[in-house]
Amino acid sequence: MLSCPSCESKHTVKNGRIHNGKQNYRCRDCGRQFVQDPQNKLIDQATKDLIDKLLLERLSLAGIARVTGVSELWLQRYVNAKYAAVSRRVSVKREKKGRLTIQCDELWSFVDHKGNKQWVWLAIDAKTREIVGVHIGNRSEAGATALWQSLPPVYRQCAICYTDFWAAYAAVLPSKRHRAVGKESGLTNQIERLNCTLRQRISRLVRKTLSFSKKVDNHIGAIWYFIHHYNASLPV
Template sequence: MNKLPHNKRVQILAMLCEGSSMRSISRVADVSINTVSKLLVEAGEAALAIHDETVRNVKASRVQCDEIWSFCYAKDKNVPAAKDAPEGAGDVWTWTAIDADTKLIVSYFVGDRSGQSAIALMDDLRARLSNRVQLTTDGHKAYLEAVEGAFGADVDYAQLVKLYGNVGGGKSAEVRYSPAECTGIRKVAIEGNPDVKHVSTSYVERQNLTMRMSMRRFTRLTNGFSKKLDNHIHALALYFVFYNFTRIHKTLRMSPAMAAGITDRLWSLDDVIAKIDELAPAPKPRGPYKKTNQRDG
């Protein structure tokens, strides 16, 4: 079985993590687009395993949650008219939970914006924490049932509800592509005794901006969006491992995983490749060569 040289795999993964498109990677690395796609799938599966195995028993004090929008193949409103739309086409929401102190992405989930996705995020978050935390979300109603089901009374939970005004009338570009103006906020205590001073979603919202800037799939008004939901999930999984383990956070001067005490060293993409090789199926034994009978003449 042919395998890319180690340095070539590191180069491709580094470019994927830094936001390059798959076709630009294929041109720069001088490999086929199928090779890049295959390595993304392998790295995504390895990253999913790394996060699931490693980000456990996290000791945190303040956790912030939010969700960010993207789409796969076509936006929801265009899916019915889209040609050969695959399963998973339409709007895709990435739910994240970040430790406000160490900036560690403790949990994430890729799905829609329904209550079921909120439940999946909160159940996973609760399973990865080792202590009671103060939790802050935005005012999305789906969080209420999800937090209650996952944590019960064992959480200090508050919502930061933002109040928005109109940017102006009409359908100008300013209105279509600019967020509505935030005119105020309300901090609402839901469960336990949350500290009002720390009721905030600033860190998780800044992390969402980092995601949008770091992955070509999240860039607005381009054709770099995901065409397959599986590839979208794999790209996210690789990004979260890259962010948590292999990149130095400028404020912390170490990786978030080091700040959280999950690891005592800065990882590299070599660790991701080692996990890829570990998960790779064993090569099948080759049988004896059989020479076929050939007629003379």
């Protein structure tokens, strides 16, 4: 009979199996649950650093688990904590008041099923190519308002805003500084190119994917995680 590792009682019974199929035991005296000859695998910092980089590429969590040799359960918990800690505000270099130009667009996505649409609203500085505004939600005027409010104050005060003809922009953006244009004008080409980059680098945004998010918080966290990396990697 196995002894309890906590109280050393021999009054133990089998209590199902753990996630990897190993026999689980329970002590009837103190209630401690345990397995025989536990072999907990500690994840070193080098593996965590590699995972942080792989999260920025178009890989599913199952793929990352296969590459790094960690369990999917551990990886999901690690990712949940990482995405929860990601800031939901853009960090951009300070711009002086003057002639600023931004391009805005929306990117379709979904969570859990395609009926649960989530739109990624983006604003990019046409000169520096920094992402200066972000909102993830529906495609209503409320979404356009949230995008506008996410912009740093200097952009809300000075920037000329180029968008497509989606009506929500006209309802929210200042009319004197809003320019609705078609793709043929080339005045929204940078934000359109950014949309392609996001779909190429974030597996959750691929149009036909099995790597979709099941939780809105993780969906938003994954996008913000990439956005911070994208801005930090731009040349000074």
